[in-house]
Amino acid sequence: MSIRNETVWNKIMERPLLPVAGLMLTGVVITYFTGSAVPFALVIAVLLILTIVFTKSGREYILFVLASLILVMIPSIHMALSLEASEDTGRISTRGTVVSVRRKLNGGAEDIVRISSGALVLLRCDEEAELVPGSTLVIAGTLSLPDKAGNPGEFDYREYLRKKGISCVLRADSVEITHNPSVCGHLNSLVFDVRKNISGLISENMDSDTSSLITALCLGDHSLLSDDIKYRFSITNCSHLIAVSGTHFAGFASLFACIDPGDRRRKIYRIMMITVYMAAGLLTGMSESVTRAMVMSIGALLSRDKLSGMCMASVFLVMADPWSGLSSGYGMSVSSCLGIILFGPVIRQWLLKHCRNAALSDIFSAAAGAHIGLMPFFGTAATRLSVTNLLCQLAGGFTVSIICMIFIPVVLLSLAGFPVVMTTLELLGKLLLFMVGTASETGYMSFNCGRYGKYVFTGIYILLIVLIIPKGRLRRILFLPGIAACALSLGIIAGTILFRPDVTVVFLDVGQGDSCLVMAGKRSILIDGGTEDNGKVISDVMDWYGIDKIDIAFVSHWDSDHYGGVMALNDMGRIRMIEAPAECIFQTGETHDTDNVMVTGAGDRYTITECVKAEILSPNEAILGDNDESLVMTLECDDLTILFTGDISTEKENDLISSGILVDCDILKVAHHGSKYSTSAGFLEQVEPETAIISCGRYNSYGHPHRETLERLYSENITVRRTDREGAIIFEINHKD
Structure with missing residues (x-):
């Protein structure tokens, strides 16, 4: 073995698990994104060939490399087999084995089961079954895909489960326990x-x-x-x-x-x-x-x-x-450990100079190093x-x-x-x-910092690594790549800010409800907010776009699937002013802060920015705040016009046509989630939209959007876009010179 190879060998033997751990994680990531272990196997083969050909190594070195490469392939092969063991959604009757059980103190439970096809599923059942790891089951129920993120900044439950190897959710109608390990059950x-x-x-x-x-x-x-x-x-x-x-x-x-x-x-x-x-x-x-x-x-x-x-x-x-x-938790654990290793000694040395207490310096330096190590993950959790x-x-x-x-x-x-x-x-x-x-x-x-948070925190983290590491070989190695990575992070932030659109219109996915967020410069408005549960959804979207408070929120009418999210945000203190067609009419038992709620009506105009304006077309006066008293309003962004119609019916549409106040629009927010009792042929001929937006929930019990409504839209050659299929629908608009 040459002197150079001997030096490398000695370095590896100091921490033999370091390259093994690095390659193992690399293999898992490559397998996850490619869906196969073959690409990583090719990488391993290339590494082995390079080791044999370009190094004059001894037999023990070759054997170590070979054993290590075989070891790092095992998790990738395991993951690839799990990815292939997929199951079609729909009704299913299958056997399964409980892999893990997590009982919660509020009475809930999270049970992960490996079914007969080999796929991991999350079991949901109304029955309280005493399951323990190792229990064998016979299950009948419905297999479905987990919910995916429908809006910017929203937690993606489907991706979260997929990164745990769970492909589907099994909602069980019946669960029969064929075997329960008694020791595990008693201990559990x-x-x-x-x-x-x-x-x-x-x-x-x-x-x-x-x-x-x-x-x-x-x-x-x-x-x-x-x-x-x-x-x-x-x-x-x-x-x-x-x-x-x-x-x-x-x-x-x-x-x-x-x-x-x-x-x-x-x-x-x-x-x-x-x-x-x-x-x-x-x-x-x-x-x-x-x-x-x-x-x-x-x-x-x-x-x-x-x-x-x-x-x-x-x-x-x-x-x-x-x-x-x-998992992000694993990444945070590793990153905090690296923070302690990289930053802990430097912080400890600084503390010893000032407080001269070794015990306190050890505690503070470890904690501070761990928190610095977590910086790259802060932008994914907060903004x-x-x-x-x-x-x-x-x-x-x-x-x-x-x-x-x-x-x-x-x-x-x-x-x-x-x-x-x-x-x-x-x-x-x-x-x-x-x-x-x-x-x-x-x-x-x-x-x-909104959606740029991950770049901001990563840039700061890399900069700290470059600055805080003592002078020496490690700093020389990391200096240029660190500065380049930091510059790249800052460049991404600058580029996205400089080239962001003048106006962004987001028709949010709030299930069976309506909500649209409009951002222009530093101003923002919200038109409806879905049900009260959607307040958190919209709040996450606001954080994603870096919005602290909505300037004006419009409530089209006092149905809970329109006002609920708005009032929830208002209770959080995230709305400055609310405009509605009538005084607040909440459902029985509801109480909300209403000090900033104002009544609006036909003829009221709002200047959001110089080029973005809103105008209320109807109603003149609202009393009950019902569907036909919904706000009908236009939003004009230069030459682009969006028409919002709340939940008005065909009868109200005919009144609007007769009054002559309707205008041509480019985008129509279809009334009442695509109900067949709205969006008449005459109304469509009057407003002539190019695109129609339907906001409705997946598999909703109302059958929205109705087939008759879709046929009327298609007959006018109107492009139809639906939140139940696409999630949030986003339009980015730039002002004309």
């Missing part, structure tokens, strides 16, 4: 009962918000958290704090980690710590994130350095479940960059560590008859809620 029930009793103990001594937060942090169950708390953690980039991770495990184990076992008792110490980690894993529900955190923590404990521990854990996780390498968010993340991380550190002692003391100790846990929970709530509302020095 015992662990869940313990977790449920601890959750009950927490809720007895705290208010609902604080107890649900402590339950999420220390028991790994988010099902009791309110949507408002989840939203606040999301917009402050703190979602990772309520997902059990290495931070939580470090907190659980910190009481034992302070023990110095010495060299003689190090094995006993490691066995004790592994036991603690496994107990913490059982306590927090053994979910995907919990398992990953447990394996990462054990890997760090057993390895000689942090990088080797991370590689060991990565190889174990991907070998056990190839799909785990695709706001601010100083308060950064401070909240750092302070929140330490608070979570303290909560986890004292959790088990507090629970034990409470069970022993000292419930007063729960006050400490409650105060820390309230402190964390206060910090997140304050950061979500203040946003000091805040920049709403």
Whole structure:
């Protein structure tokens, strides 16, 4: 073996799992996107040939490379076989084996089953079946594809499940258990009962918000958290704090980690710590994130350095479940570990110069390094960059560590008859809620980066890597690629901002309802908002486009599938002014903030920007706010005219034709979701649209859009576009010179 090859060999042998882990993850990604293991197999073959031909290597080196390449192929082959085991949607009767079960404290459950074809499916059933991993079933039901994201910035549930290897959702009509492993069943029930009793103990001594937060942090169950708390953690980039991770495990184990076992008792110490980690894993529900955190923590404990521990854990996780390498949680875990490795020593050295306390410097440097490592993922979870968010993340991380550190002692003391100790846990929970709530509302020095967030945070992260790494070989290697990558991120942001359209019109996918978002310069308007549940959907779209508040929201009429989302956004404080054809008429039992609701009518005009104007054509005066009193309005963007018609009927259309107030339009928002009692032939001849937009829900019970309506549209050679088939429909308009 030559001296050069010997040097390479020695470097590899220092951390033999580093190239294995890197290649294994590369193979999983290539297989996922190509749907086959063949492309990665070709890459492996090329690497093997290059190793043999271009290096004068010894036999042991060749054998090591060969064994490593065979090892990294195993997850890719496993994933390829799973991708091929697809199943047609529709009615099905099949046998299956339960792969994993996750019971939730709110009574729900998430069961993943491998059916007879080999495909993984998510089981949904109304019956409460006591399933455990290994249970064999006979299932009859309907197999369907998961919902996909219908709007910009919306969570894509279908892609989320696909990255876990789950191809379909099986809604079961009947489930027959043919075999239930008794040991697994008893252990599963015992662990869940313990977790449920601890959750009950927490809720007895705290208010609902604080107890649900402590339950999420220390028991790994988010099902009791309110949507408002989840939203606040999301917009402050703190979602990772309520997902059990290495931070939580470090907190659980910190009481034992302070023990110095010495060299003689190090094995006993490691066995004790592994036991603690496994107990913490059982306590927090053994979910995907919990398992990953447990394996990462054990890997760090057993390895000689942090990088080797991370590689060991990565190889174990991907070998056990190839799909785990695709999850964002896995990426965040690896990225935070790299942040500790890259930035931790530099931050620690700086802290030692100023505070001269080694213990505090170790804690702060590890936490700060982990948070810097998470930066590339912040833009995918939130859209706001601010100083308060950064401070909240750092302070929140330490608070979570303290909560986890004292959790088990507090629970034990409470069970022993000292419930007063729960006050400490409650105060820390309230402190964390206060910090997140304050950061979500203040946003000091805040920049709403919208859909560019991932580029902003990635650029900052790369720049920090280049600047903070000490001078040396590593910095010389990374300097030019780092600067180039940072420049590319900034270039993408600048390009998208400079060349963005003057006006963007988004007909949102809100199911069986109506909603249209219009953005022009720094101004925005919303026309209807679907049902109340769609308030969160529209809020996510606003965040995606970097909109803090809607300037004007128009409610066409007081049907819940039109006003619900608008009022939900208004209750969030995200709308400045609401215009409607009549005073508020809510459904029984509903209460909303109405201080900014104004009544509008025919003849009212609104200037959004110099080239974008809206005008109300009808009604002159509305009393009941019903379908035929819907706002009929035009939106003019230079020479392009869009006509909105609410839920008006053919009778109202005839009145509008007779009044002579209708204008030709380019785009027609079809009335009443495509009902056959609207959009008459005479109305279409009068307004002469080129494109018709139908907003309706998939498989809705009303049969919208009706066949008669579609035939009338097609007979006029009008292009028909539907949100139930396309999702959000987007028009980008540029002003004429």
